[in-house]
Amino acid sequence: MRVVKFDIDAYNQTKGTGTPVYSIVEENIPDIEPVSDENGEPTRGGKIGYALAYIVMAGFIGTLFLYI
Numbered sequence: 001m002r003v004v005k006f007d008i009d010a011y012n013q014t015k016g017t018g019t020p021v022y023s024i025v026e027e028n029i030p031d032i033e034p035v036s037d038e039n040g041e042p043t044r045g046g047k048i049g050y051a052l053a054y055i056v057m058a059g060f061i062g063t064l065f066l067y068i
Helices: 008-013 044-067
Strands: 002-006 024-028
Touching: none
Parallel strands: none
Antiparallel strands: 002 024
């Protein structure tokens, strides 16, 4: 995935007359992956973290359905 963000340092350097108004920097962001060991297998902590994340997400969605 590629995210485009505003580069404030370049903007501050180019505030003079006749210079570009702003600059955009494209930055690669690594994909979200489970924590794995040297063999590529997910670790126990990674599995627990994913399980907790899904439980929290399901609870949040369930709460939305209760109050809507």
